[in-house]
Amino acid sequence: MRESVVAMTPLDIQRELDNPFWSSLATRHADIAQGGTLARRYPPAISPIAGLPGVGPANIAALEALVEIDDDIGTAGPFVPALPGNWETLDESRLTQMIRIDASPLPEGDVDTSVLGARDVAEILALIELTKPGPFRSRTIELGTYIGIREGGRLVAMAGERTWVGDFREVSAVCTHPDAQGRGYARALMGRVINRMLRAGQTPFLHVRSNNTQAIDIYRGLGFVRRAEYPLLYAKRTS
Numbered sequence: 001m002r003e004s005v006v007a008m009t010p011l012d013i014q015r016e017l018d019n020p021f022w023s024s025l026a027t028r029h030a031d032i033a034q035g036g037t038l039a040r041r042y043p044p045a046i047s048p049i050a051g052l053p054g055v056g057p058a059n060i061a062a063l064e065a066l067v068e069i070d071d072d073i074g075t076a077g078p079f080v081p082a083l084p085g086n087w088e089t090l091d092e093s094r095l096t097q098m099i100r101i102d103a104s105p106l107p108e109g110d111v112d113t114s115v116l117g118a119r120d121v122a123e124i125l126a127l128i129e130l131t132k133p134g135p136f137r138s139r140t141i142e143l144g145t146y147i148g149i150r151e152g153g154r155l156v157a158m159a160g161e162r163t164w165v166g167d168f169r170e171v172s173a174v175c176t177h178p179d180a181q182g183r184g185y186a187r188a189l190m191g192r193v194i195n196r197m198l199r200a201g202q203t204p205f206l207h208v209r210s211n212n213t214q215a216i217d218i219y220r221g222l223g224f225v226r227r228a229e230y231p232l233l234y235a236k237r238t239s
Helices: 011-017 020-026 057-064 116-133 184-200 213-221
Strands: 073-075 087-099 144-153 153-167 168-176 202-208 225-237
Touching: 011 020, 011 184, 020 073, 020 153, 087 213, 116 144, 116 153, 116 168, 144 184, 153 184, 168 225, 184 202, 202 213
Parallel strands: 168 202
Antiparallel strands: 073 225, 087 202, 087 225, 144 153, 153 168
């Protein structure tokens, strides 16, 4: 049966997620955001994520002013701009937003986890490069709490928090090394990340590429439901 888009009440709270990256950059993460009323982005060392409240010429000009030549940005939501010729499109696709309104806790698994910090960044970046769950940079860990699982001292799985919109918290960077797949690590880590959010009175949400049906099925099994779908743009400024 086709899954319907979830409805939440009150509607004014739901609307905070309609433009998630802009909402995060303009509110909870405004203290670290670059830009102003027309466009915002995270500092490049934290994330390439950017957000716009509209797609007029002034918004595009404001976004371009935040991006150095050869730097890249990624954005998704209702306002994805048509960039001028001095940009190279690296990826255009669709992003599905899922939300977990079920407040029941998840199993956390019988595994040992640890909080990841600055000392772990090199290993994190190597795991991200191998598994490609989405953009992650040297200071992304400043956006929330990230936890990991090690085998023989090697980081083999991780998950954590990224954007933050009101009382909605984004689950992100869920990945497992190919050598460690099939052991339930992703579910265990997501259980711990989500339960932490629930204890804080937060509602978990996440983003996944719309063509990644395997991941979407896993997230459904954890109680997430589809809320919306947006265009995704990842581009580099070339001049």
